[in-house]
Amino acid sequence: MKRLSDAIAMALLSLTLSASAASADASQLYETHCVACHGEQRLGGIGPALLPENMGRLRGAAVQKVIADGRDATQMPAFGQVLSKAEIESIVAYIAKPLAQPPVWGMAEIAASRRIETIPAREQKPVFSADPLNLFVVVEVGDHHATILDGDALEPLARFPTRFALHGGPKFSADGRFVYFMSRDGWVEKYDIWSLQKVGEVRAGINSRNIALSPDGETIAVANYLPKSLVLLSASDLAPIRTFDAQDANGASSRVSAVYQARPRNSFVVALKDVAEMWEISTQKGDFKLRRIKTDEPLDDFFFDPGYAHVLGSAREGAVSKVYALDTGREVAALSLPGLPHLGSGISFVYDGRRVMATPHIRSGLVSIIAMDDWSPVKTVPTPGPGFFMRSHENSRFAWTDSMMSKAKDTMSILDKTSLEIVRSITPSAGKTAAHVEFDRYGKRVLVSVWEDPGELVVYDAETFVEIKRLAMRKPSGKYNVFNKINLSEGTSH
Ligand code: DHE
Numbered sequence: 001m002k003r004l005s006d007a008i009a010m011a012l013l014s015l016t017l018s019a020s021a022a023s024a025d026a027s028q029l030y031e032t033h034c035v036a037c038h039g040e041q042r043l044g045g046i047g048p049a050l051l052p053e054n055m056g057r058l059r060g061a062a063v064q065k066v067i068a069d070g071r072d073a074t075q076m077p078a079f080g081q082v083l084s085k086a087e088i089e090s091i092v093a094y095i096a097k098p099l100a101q102p103p104v105w106g107m108a109e110i111a112a113s114r115r116i117e118t119i120p121a122r123e124q125k126p127v128f129s130a131d132p133l134n135l136f137v138v139v140e141v142g143d144h145h146a147t148i149l150d151g152d153a154l155e156p157l158a159r160f161p162t163r164f165a166l167h168g169g170p171k172f173s174a175d176g177r178f179v180y181f182m183s184r185d186g187w188v189e190k191y192d193i194w195s196l197q198k199v200g201e202v203r204a205g206i207n208s209r210n211i212a213l214s215p216d217g218e219t220i221a222v223a224n225y226l227p228k229s230l231v232l233l234s235a236s237d238l239a240p241i242r243t244f245d246a247q248d249a250n251g252a253s254s255r256v257s258a259v260y261q262a263r264p265r266n267s268f269v270v271a272l273k274d275v276a277e278m279w280e281i282s283t284q285k286g287d288f289k290l291r292r293i294k295t296d297e298p299l300d301d302f303f304f305d306p307g308y309a310h311v312l313g314s315a316r317e318g319a320v321s322k323v324y325a326l327d328t329g330r331e332v333a334a335l336s337l338p339g340l341p342h343l344g345s346g347i348s349f350v351y352d353g354r355r356v357m358a359t360p361h362i363r364s365g366l367v368s369i370i371a372m373d374d375w376s377p378v379k380t381v382p383t384p385g386p387g388f389f390m391r392s393h394e395n396s397r398f399a400w401t402d403s404m405m406s407k408a409k410d411t412m413s414i415l416d417k418t419s420l421e422i423v424r425s426i427t428p429s430a431g432k433t434a435a436h437v438e439f440d441r442y443g444k445r446v447l448v449s450v451w452e453d454p455g456e457l458v459v460y461d462a463e464t465f466v467e468i469k470r471l472a473m474r475k476p477s478g479k480y481n482v483f484n485k486i487n488l489s490e491g492t493s494h
Helices: 002-033 060-069 085-095 107-113 482-486
Strands: 135-140 145-150 155-161 178-182 187-192 197-203 207-213 219-226 229-234 240-245 256-262 267-272 277-282 290-294 301-304 310-314 320-325 331-336 347-351 354-360 366-371 377-382 398-402 412-416 421-426 434-439 445-450 455-461 467-473 476-481
Touching: 002 085, 060 085, 107 197, 107 240, 135 482, 178 207, 207 256, 219 267, 229 256, 256 301, 267 301, 354 398, 377 421, 398 434, 434 476, 445 467, 445 476, 455 476, 476 482
Parallel strands: none
Antiparallel strands: 135 145, 135 476, 145 155, 178 187, 187 197, 207 219, 219 229, 219 256, 229 240, 256 267, 267 277, 277 290, 301 310, 310 320, 320 331, 347 354, 354 366, 366 377, 398 412, 412 421, 434 445, 445 455, 455 467
């Protein structure tokens, strides 16, 4: 018996030793080949952070392929000739592990990452003759660039590199002069559209979700998963102002799902991923007072009514979405919306004398239309498949939505807002994903992304649906019209 237990102990010891040898090898390989670009603690550098939280859906074989073949349009070289298959596999396993200790990324680290390239001239006028309010900012994630597009001539004015993997809508200063971008690795970049120059950048988190600009234009809020924090930056020079550790009233910590500007309320509204609470942070006089609003469950996707009196929130896995009155913090309605509504892409318009909201669903091929006076369902409109984005404009009778999460990924569906029927399907490029729409400032033209690399922007007449122009782009994930954004168009996300 004793001999058997000795043998098992020996076997276990040798397994432990070989496992720790393998991990020592992996960390050695990381030191030799990866550290220069991806940083000591895998927090990123020239290259992105290599933490499981940051790598999203890039896992296993896909990561092996990037290491072996390199990554197009980035500085990531191919290691296929340098490293064996086993060595690549051990690096993949190494970077799939979370860090033993959560990384520290506080005021000091944020401040140290800040770089200002250009001090914007106060009296600057646009250096171009195009209408500065009918410009589009196009985010091209195919090669990590952004294009400033003249919305009348439909010609690019400038194209510049951005940080790796931008996510969420860029945010604009009230006059439309400055645009702020955020990357999933936590970099916030500021660009001066009028002088077509980058102003600077700062790293506000390690794994970030989105940003919002305060109604007075003075403060940027950054929602972080890693560390679990909300960070406030000065919008003028990107200097950190303060950080909030994301914890509920009982001290339980949470990732921050998203932060939104609530313009009429002079505040930020914050969605917390892991606790049943949302926050409202006052931006009045820069006091940043935090108010906690208790919810039934954690809500991480929001839609606001145009006056920001109510928020409609959904939990990722929940079938019921809840409406809260922001003044009282009370739940005023519960809606059955199965199939994962994408409330962040919701739009609103007037139908039959009532203001309604419409949202696509990520797991069902349908658009839900809901009356906003009593939050009752008005109609469920079938589409060819689950979609992600939806857009319209005050001056257009139509709303456009995609089916990008389905076999019909190449099809855009056009909803008539007066009949709530799909009146036309458009295939910008057969077999290629079509998604994300933006109207020009007048609601006369519609820009649709062919979401591929290389991809395209396809411009349509908003009334006749006739194609006007195609512009080559590198996976244009989103495009944002300056006028529509700064005026909080009811047909676009804010
Ligand atoms: Fe997004 C906006 C959350 C996956 C492309 N996405 C947003 C916003 C949130 C959000 C909270 C609103 C932020 C804002 O604009 O201020 N997104 C999430 C998720 O939780 C989800 C499902 C999972 C995740 O990985 O984070 C997710 N998003 C994606 C993608 O896979 C998309 C399609 C490709 C990508 O780039 O990662 C994607 N999200 C976008 C885009 C916007 C966006 C293009 C801006 C939409 C707009 O028009 O304003």
